[in-house]
Amino acid sequence: xxxxxxxxxxxxxxxxxxxxxxxxxxxxxxxxxxxxxxxxxxxxxxxxxxxxxxxxxxxxxxxxxxxxxxxxxxxxxxxxxxxxxxxxxxxxxxxxxxxxxxxxxxxxxxxxxxxxxxxxxxxxxxxxxxxxxxxxxxxxxxxxxxxxxxxxxxxxxxxxxxxxxxxxxxxxxxxxxxxxxxxxxxxxxxxxxxxxxxxxxxxxxxxxxxxxxxxxxxxxxxxxxxxxxxxxxxxxxxxxxxxxxxxxxxxxxxxxxxxxxxxxxxxxxxxxxxxxxxxxxxxxxxxxxxxxxxxxxxxxxxxxxxxxxxxxxxxxxxxxxxxxxxxxxxxxxxxxxxxxxxxxxxxxxxxxxxxxxxxxxxxxxxxxxxxxxxxxxxxxxxxxxxxxxxxxxxxxxxxxxxxxxxxxxxxxxxxxxxxxxxxxxxxxxxx
Numbered sequence: 001x002x003x004x005x006x007x008x009x010x011x012x013x014x015x016x017x018x019x020x021x022x023x024x025x026x027x028x029x030x031x032x033x034x035x036x037x038x039x040x041x042x043x044x045x046x047x048x049x050x051x052x053x054x055x056x057x058x059x060x061x062x063x064x065x066x067x068x069x070x071x072x073x074x075x076x077x078x079x080x081x082x083x084x085x086x087x088x089x090x091x092x093x094x095x096x097x098x099x100x101x102x103x104x105x106x107x108x109x110x111x112x113x114x115x116x117x118x119x120x121x122x123x124x125x126x127x128x129x130x131x132x133x134x135x136x137x138x139x140x141x142x143x144x145x146x147x148x149x150x151x152x153x154x155x156x157x158x159x160x161x162x163x164x165x166x167x168x169x170x171x172x173x174x175x176x177x178x179x180x181x182x183x184x185x186x187x188x189x190x191x192x193x194x195x196x197x198x199x200x201x202x203x204x205x206x207x208x209x210x211x212x213x214x215x216x217x218x219x220x221x222x223x224x225x226x227x228x229x230x231x232x233x234x235x236x237x238x239x240x241x242x243x244x245x246x247x248x249x250x251x252x253x254x255x256x257x258x259x260x261x262x263x264x265x266x267x268x269x270x271x272x273x274x275x276x277x278x279x280x281x282x283x284x285x286x287x288x289x290x291x292x293x294x295x296x297x298x299x300x301x302x303x304x305x306x307x308x309x310x311x312x313x314x315x316x317x318x319x320x321x322x323x324x325x326x327x328x329x330x331x332x333x334x335x336x337x338x339x340x341x342x343x344x345x346x347x348x349x350x351x352x353x354x355x356x357x358x359x360x361x362x363x364x365x366x367x368x369x370x371x372x373x374x375x376x377x378x379x380x381x382x383x384x385x386x387x388x389x390x391x392x393x394x395x396x397x398x399x400x401x402x403x404x405x406x407x408x409x410x411x412x413x414x415x416x417x418x419x420x421x422x423x424x425x426x427x428x429x430x431x
Contacts, residue, residue, distance in 0.1 A: 022248065022314050023097075024089040024218065024241040029071035029285040032057050036074060036085045036220070040287065044083050051082040053222045060102040060166045060237035064194045066251055066312060067102065067238025071291055074236045076117050076222040078229040084221045089241055091123040093214040096174040099131070100240045100248040104166045106233040108137045114146075114154065115229035116221060118236055120173060123216025130212055131173045131185045135229070147171060147187035149206040157203040159189070167191055170248065173215060183211040198245040255310045257281065257296075257337075258345040259321070262304040262368040263328050265404035265417045269364030273302045275406030279328070281308045283319035286336045290431055293319060304349060304366075315339045320356075320431060321346055327401045329370040329380060329421075332356035332430045357429030370426045372418035374401050379427035380418065388418045 030039050035052035037044040044052060056075035062068045076082075101118065114136035122128040134146035134154040141163045146156035161167060170188040186202035188195075220236065240248040259281060266275040282295040296308040313319065318336035334356045337344050349366045352358040360367040374384040391402040391410035404414040 022240060022242045023092075024087075024239070025067065025314060025317060026087070026218075026239040027067060027070035027285070028055055028059065028073055028237060029287045029291050030055050031288050032072060040087070042085045042087045044085055051077065051079040051222060053083075053085040053220045056235065060104055060235060062102050062166050062168050062238075063192070065100075065102065065168055065238060066249065067100065067240050070238065070293070071285065072237075073102075074220055076220065076234045076236070078115070078117075078222060078232050078234070080230075082222040084219055084223060086121065086125060086220075087218045088123075088216060089218050091214050091216040092243075093212075094175055095243055096172050097131075097215055098170060098172045098242055098245060098248045099218075100168065100170045100238070101133075101236055102166055102238045103133070103169050104235045105135055105143060105163045106235065107163050108140050108143065109231040110140075111230050112137045112232045113228040115232075116148070116154075117229070117234045118239075119219050119221065120215045121217035121219050122212055123214050125217060128212060129219060130215070131171050133169060133171050133187065135234075145169070145187060145189050145203060147185050147204050147206050149173075149183065149185040149209060150212065151209045152206075155204045155206040157187075157189075159203065161189070161191075165191070168194065170245070173212070175211070180211050181209065182207060194249050196246075196250075251311055251314065253342045255313060255315070255339045255342045255344075257283075257308045257310070257321070257339075258343070259306055259308060259323075259348070260304045260346070261300060261306075261323055261331075261348040262363075262366055263300075263325060264361050264363065264368040264371045264421075265327075265414070266371070266406040267304070267363055267366065267368050269366065272364070274300065274304050276301050277325065277406060279306065279323055279325040281306075282322040282324070283310060283313055284322055284332075286318040286320060288431075290320060313339070315342065322430075323348070323369065324376075325369070325371070327371050327373055327404055329359070329373045329426060330376070330378065330428045330430070331359060331369045334358075356431065359426075359429040370421055371404055372421045372426075374418075379425065380421040381425065382422060385415075385418050385422045388414050 036042045054075040057072045059073045116132040116134045119132040130150040132148040136144045144156045146154040148154040168190040174184045176182045184207045186205045242248040280297045283293045284290040298306040300306040321333040372380045374387040388402045396410045402410040404417045
């Protein structure tokens, strides 16, 4: 009987995530660089080797896939003296582990045969590499996809695929009770569309050889010695790992941010109330260049409270919160926030340090976002002042960007706000 062991990694235990939730995601939202090593939890297996898994721009795109076009991509050129990159994903030994990803083979060299560039590994950085996604050269521009459970030969589908094309791949490993040689690795490949349920028949499967004790690491391999892909460039992006088909291919729920924020001119510190208005909140990935993940609009009520719903982001991933408004200075949270069980919250009003760079103004006992930013060029200056001055001179009424206190009239009271902030040259401070 095989040893049955199950434990989520610590972050999943603390958040109480169920089997249906995403366990890991990687969109390579890092700056373009010649190595993935020592960033985002990735480590190199052979650090002294000169040729690493690289980060290249742009990322890969595939219509309808949630991991599409969110950052850059991993690039493997499969050169001599190349290495592999490893990232821990937890420790699991029950049910099925699904891995979805985008993959593109740029071209095949004359000496290329077959090989893999992504697989799983047992926990603890072992060499029990498994669930290997293989490609086998058919011609200089075509190839087959295949899967290898752990040892032996890869099992290929006869379907022919083209270089230079982005494909959506799903590989999986299923732990089965009883025998020590009955676990199954499967592969599914799609050139368009995202199936709502797992197809009855995989593209290929492999159940040969011994089963694994557990799975705990993700591997990106840039070694042609292992893969037979000498000098063949391969790009991988949008990796998602979960315990169900749905968790890796679709957003499971709408996530909600409960946020409190006050706008300088709209907030009355005597009454403690604010004129209600619509603001937009953007969630940005926590790595340079802080790519936009998703934007949601909602109304901040008289107490500055608003609820913002997001459909294309996920739990257990850190995001900066960026707040914008028709005449407010763009403001960022000083820290990243994660959603747990589909919810999170943030208060910009209690401490100045809640806003990046302490870029807020104190009114009474509450910290408020600066406003008076009319042209949204990142600074409140004479240009913004002139717009307010012109509309104030003409006594313009209605819902205008130059109305800085929310009374639907642009007048001298609005002038005083933009004049103060322009004099102090208040500007955006962001990561």
